[in-house]
Amino acid sequence: xxxxxxxxxxxxxxxxxxxxxxxxPRNAVGGLALLVALGELALWILALVKFDxxxxxxxFEQHRTWFSxxxxxxxxxxxxxxxxxxxxxxVVLTAxxxxxxxxxxxxxxxxxxxxxxxxxxxxxVFTAQDLLLFYVFWEAMLIPLYVLVGVWGGxxxxxxxxxxxxxxxAGSLLMLASIVVLGLSQGTFxxxxxxxxxxxxxxxxxxxxxxxxxxxxPLHGWLPDAYRESSPEVAAVLSGVVSKAAAxxxxxxxxxxxxxxxxxxxxxxxxxxAVGLIYGSMCAFRAPxxxxxxxxxxxxxxxxxxxxxFAGNDFGFDxxxxxMVNHGLISATLFLLAGMIEARTATGDFAxxxxxxxxxxxxxxxxxxxxxIALAVPLSTNFAGEFLILTGAxxxxxxxxxxxxxxxxxxxxxxxxxxxxxxxxEVGGAxxxxxxxxxxxxxxxxVPLVACLLALSAWPAAISDRAFAGDAAKSDVASDFRSTQxxxxxxVRLTVTxxxx
Numbered sequence: 218x219x220x221x222x223x224x225x226x227x228x229x230x231x232x233x234x235x236x237x238x239x240x241x242p243r244n245a246v247g248g249l250a251l252l253v254a255l256g257e258l259a260l261w262i263l264a265l266v267k268f269d270x271x272x273x274x275x276x277f278e279q280h281r282t283w284f285s286x287x288x289x290x291x292x293x294x295x296x297x298x299x300x301x302x303x304x305x306x307x308v309v310l311t312a313x314x315x316x317x318x319x320x321x322x323x324x325x326x327x328x329x330x331x332x333x334x335x336x337x338x339x340x341x342v343f344t345a346q347d348l349l350l351f352y353v354f355w356e357a358m359l360i361p362l363y364v365l366v367g368v369w370g371g372x373x374x375x376x377x378x379x380x381x382x383x384x385x386x387a388g389s390l391l392m393l394a395s396i397v398v399l400g401l402s403q404g405t406f407x408x409x410x411x412x413x414x415x416x417x418x419x420x421x422x423x424x425x426x427x428x429x430x431x432x433x434x435p436l437h438g439w440l441p442d443a444y445r446e447s448s449p450e451v452a453a454v455l456s457g458v459v460s461k462a463a464a465x466x467x468x469x470x471x472x473x474x475x476x477x478x479x480x481x482x483x484x485x486x487x488x489x490x491a492v493g494l495i496y497g498s499m500c501a502f503r504a505p506x507x508x509x510x511x512x513x514x515x516x517x518x519x520x521x522x523x524x525x526x527f528a529g530n531d532f533g534f535d536x537x538x539x540x541m542v543n544h545g546l547i548s549a550t551l552f553l554l555a556g557m558i559e560a561r562t563a564t565g566d567f568a569x570x571x572x573x574x575x576x577x578x579x580x581x582x583x584x585x586x587x588x589x590i591a592l593a594v595p596l597s598t599n600f601a602g603e604f605l606i607l608t609g610a611x612x613x614x615x616x617x618x619x620x621x622x623x624x625x626x627x628x629x630x631x632x633x634x635x636x637x638x639x640x641x642x643e644v645g646g647a648x649x650x651x652x653x654x655x656x657x658x659x660x661x662x663x664v665p666l667v668a669c670l671l672a673l674s675a676w677p678a679a680i681s682d683r684a685f686a687g688d689a690a691k692s693d694v695a696s697d698f699r700s701t702q703x704x705x706x707x708x709v710r711l712t713v714t715x716x717x718x
Contacts, residue, residue: 221264222277222293222344225303228257229337236330243325247318250329254311257336261307270297273686273693275346275409283350288405292346296698298468298538298684299343302461305545306343308669309457310336313450315662316553320560322369322448331361335454342462348396348406351470355392358462359385362455370446377442384439388429395422399474413474413697420478423471424486430463431519434493444512449556452508456515457549461541464519467526468537473697479527486527487613491620494520498627502634507555507565510635511548514591517624518544524617525606533609534690535681540602542680543590543673547599550587550666551635554580557659558639562647567634572644577654581640583663588636590670592629598673605681 232253236246268276278294295303314332322328338361341354367378399419400406414420429436444452472479497517504510522544525537557580558573559565574581593599603625610617655663673679685693 218264218267218277219279219294221260221267222279222295225257225260225264225307226293226337226341226344228260229253229333229340233330233333233337236326236333241326243321244318246325246329247314247322250314250333251311251318253333254307254314254336257307257340258311261304264295264300265304268295268297268300270683271687273297274699278346280346283347287400288407288410289349289400290347290407291350292407292409293341293344293350294346295344296469297686299465301538301542301680301684302465303340303343305461305542306336306339306458308666309454309545309549310339312549312553312662312666313454316450316453316556317448319658319662320448320450320556324368328365328369331365332450335361335365339458339462343465346408348400348408348411348470350406351408352389352393352396355462356389358459359389362451362459365451366443366447369448369451372446373442374446377439377446380439381443384429384432384436388426388436391422392426395419395426408469408474409699411474413476415475415477417478417481420471420475420482423466423475424482427463427466427471428489430466431460431523432463432516433519433523434489434496434516437493437497437516440512440516441509444515444552445506445508449552449559452512453549453552456511456552457545460515460519461545464522464526464537464541467523468534468694469698472526472529473694476695479529483527483529483613487524487617490520490523490527491617492520493517494524494620494624495627498624498631501631502627504631505566505568507558507567507570507635507639508552510631511551511555514628514631515544515548517628518548521603521606521621521624524610524621528606528609528613528617529691530609530612531690532605532612534694535684535688536602536605536607536609538684539598539673539677539681540606543599543602543670546666546670546673547587547591550583550663550670551591553663553666554584554587557655557663561652562645562649564647566647567638568645569647570639570645571642571648572640573648573652574640575644576650577652579655579660583655583660583667584640585636586667587670588632590674591632593625596674598670598677601674601677601681 275294281291283289283291338358345351403411494517497513501510501513522537525533590597593603607618607621682688
């Protein structure tokens with residue numbers, strides 16, 4: 218089954234080459250890109266069916282020497298948590314490509330080729346098991362984002378792109394320096410073969426790079442412009458998927474490879490995450506437009522996910538992985554719905570919106586459903602993810618759980634404000650009676666994302682119980698994901714849940 222990993226990485230890259238090289242008309246180009254994306258989704262479903270979650274460990278592995286002098290190799294494979302994040306990637310990118318096809322993006326060959334190239338690069342980030350290979354895919358992921366924001370963005374796209382480039386390049390340089398020093402000190406760049414390291418400087422280099430991309434407070438300066446000026450589908454990918462690549466880096470590299478620095482810097486990192494959680498929530502509540510609410514809520518949610526990761530126990534790790542998928546689906550859905558609203562009203566400002574629930578039942582239903590799940594109401598998948606994270610935070614120290622609980626209240630405030638500002642109140646000046654409800658093509662884009670959220674709400678344990686070997690997250694991370702606990706461990710764990718941390 219190692220061929221599945223190969224195809225998941227290189228099918229979209231090959232599709233990008235075809236899109237760029239074949240002289241096809243716009244609709245044919247978009248159709249080909251969507252077909253490739255659907256093929257990618259089918260491959261991931263096959264991988265999901267064949268993956269042995271009970272055994273854990275690295276699966277569907279490919280290992281070939283790249284250049285032997287420095288022990289650098291093409292080494293890829295899946296862990297349980299990376300398989301779920303890859304699933305998030307292919308689902309969101311398929312929806313994004315479908316949205317771009319519906320929107321009729323100009324210079325279609327360049328646009329859809331970049332979207333497919335971005336898909337393969339992100340999957341490469343989630344599967345790379347060699348530090349230099351990880352860096353290659355990481356940089357390859359950023360290149361199409363620069364172009365997609367800078368060429369197809371809004372009126373202030375140049376400023377947004379320049380800010381984005383400055384922040385991400387600074388983080389990438391720090392990561393490269395950390396990779397080189399770590400790889401040379403270990404004698405190998407292979408993540409599976411290399412041991413742990415106790416250097417605080419190498420650790421902080423990785424943390425800074427991942428914190429920029431997440432983004433985390435106070436390294437979020439690129440976020441407002443990039444999310445507002447991007448096309449809706451690119452904003453959905455930035456918020457829904459690219460930020461999760463940073464959280465994955467925290468888990469796979471920073472936390473697993475640097476146990477002592479994690480212990481030493483746990484409190485400062487939790488403080489920054491907590492500040493970002495509250496700050497992002499307050500900015501989201503005060504944002505004057507739909508995209509602003511979604512953008513700053515993403516900052517807040519990444520702070521919450523970081524709290525779960527650095528809580529350092531089973532509840533925190535399980536909740537963080539579940540919440541990565543939850544937030545990815547929610548933010549992608551909201552950004553695409555925001556784009557559909559902007560296509561009808563030419564604005565996202567609350568001052569000009571309102572009353573869109575009247576005569577538009579499909580839009581109202583989808584926005585309300587997504588918003589209610591984002592509110593983390595009981596029985597929703599967001600509730601399950603946040604509850605696990607807060608439980609993990611409580612076992613670390615009760616103060617972190619209090620901060621998380623306060624943020625849930627703030628989340629209710631800004632999400633209810635978004636729903637009310639778009640759907641209710643008096644009809645806004647930009648909303649006309651001729652503005653139609655969501656059309657079948659738009660429903661075909663958004664409904665599958667909402668269906669995924671509803672399915673996870675019915676069974677959040679599909680992810681939270683299957684992200685780590687033997688469903689024992691803390692020991693799996695502590696063993697650098699080398700453990701291969703048997704599936705029977707799940708039945709034992711049910712009897713010792715109270716002692717889980």
